[in-house]
Amino acid sequence: MATSSRSATIDETQQLRERIEALGPWFHNLRLNGVETAPFHYLGDYPQAKFASFRHVIPEDLTGKTVLDIGCNAGFYSLEMYRRGASRVVGIDSDERYLSQARLAAQVTGARIEFRQMSVWNVAELREKFDLVIFMGVLYHLRHPLLALDLIHEHVARDQMLFQSMQRGSTDVLCPEPDYDFHESRQFDEPSYPKLHFVEHRYAHDETNWWIPNRACVEAMLRSSGFSIEAQPEGEVYLCRWQPVSVPPDGPHAVYPAHPSRSHD
Numbered sequence: 001m002a003t004s005s006r007s008a009t010i011d012e013t014q015q016l017r018e019r020i021e022a023l024g025p026w027f028h029n030l031r032l033n034g035v036e037t038a039p040f041h042y043l044g045d046y047p048q049a050k051f052a053s054f055r056h057v058i059p060e061d062l063t064g065k066t067v068l069d070i071g072c073n074a075g076f077y078s079l080e081m082y083r084r085g086a087s088r089v090v091g092i093d094s095d096e097r098y099l100s101q102a103r104l105a106a107q108v109t110g111a112r113i114e115f116r117q118m119s120v121w122n123v124a125e126l127r128e129k130f131d132l133v134i135f136m137g138v139l140y141h142l143r144h145p146l147l148a149l150d151l152i153h154e155h156v157a158r159d160q161m162l163f164q165s166m167q168r169g170s171t172d173v174l175c176p177e178p179d180y181d182f183h184e185s186r187q188f189d190e191p192s193y194p195k196l197h198f199v200e201h202r203y204a205h206d207e208t209n210w211w212i213p214n215r216a217c218v219e220a221m222l223r224s225s226g227f228s229i230e231a232q233p234e235g236e237v238y239l240c241r242w243q244p245v246s247v248p249p250d251g252p253h254a255v256y257p258a259h260p261s262r263s264h265d
């Protein structure tokens with residue numbers, strides 16, 4: 001009896017290994033019933049090791065809170081927010097293969113998380129605002145990064161946003177003056193002036209990297225989109241809070257689509 005139940009466990013583990021392998025390669029190293037999904041990740045034990053440096057900025061108890069994880073990948077952060085008791089967790093990603101990984105992870109861990117194939121460009125279609133939006137590791141993959149922040153601010157963020165972007169260039173932060181004379185241009189040569197580096201071809205062998213900001217630029221973009229910075233627990237990670245943005249009627253608020261799509265009515 002003991003032998004058969006032991007061999008059943010070995011069989012189940014082997015089956016799980018095969019399912020994990022079939023869905024690979026994985027970007028998130030999850031531990032599913034003791035099986036690691038990406039044990040040889042080039043960033044180490046990712047994102048667990050990174051999360052260790054900022055996990056404290058999110059309350060351990062999220063009871064009653066709703067969470068939207070944009071670019072959820074295999075669901076590391078979604079699973080963690082569910083573990084912390086969030087009443088509703090929605091994970092979206094544009095890549096169906098990553099979502100299949102996330103669904104497997106939720107199934108194995110018994111987490112009730114809604115995973116949907118959806119791009120950040122379509123978040124208005126959720127028709128829902130969330131207490132916590134997680135927007136980690138996606139900004140620099142977008143051709144239109146400010147538009148993404150505008151859409152999140154307008155349509156899905158209610159209170160807090162956990163944000164991360166790769167950064168390159170100076171980590172010094174120059175806070176620009178409110179205005180400069182037309183003939184005043186030296187500030188643009190300062191490494192600490194907000195700068196977005198455009199990647200025409202590839203960076204890190206990845207053609208989906210488009211715009212890589214320096215630190216001053218990340219912070220200016222967040223503020224400009226209506227997110228005040230409450231904490232920076234790690235060089236690339238920010239905990240932000242939603243703020244109203246005052247936009248003149250003909251102002252620069254480039255929100256597309258301005259309203260949820262009517263196509264599903």
Ligand SMILES: C[S@@+](CC[C@H](N)C(=O)[O-])C[C@H]1O[C@@H](n2cnc3c(N)ncnc32)[C@H](O)[C@@H]1O
Binds near residue numbers: 071072076
């Ligand atoms: C570098 S991974 C970050 C994953 C996870 N958020 C993290 O921090 O570990 C980028 C993720 O964003 C997703 N992604 C890229 N463009 C997207 C878009 N337009 N809308 C939604 N997700 C997107 C990718 O499929 C990928 O899963």
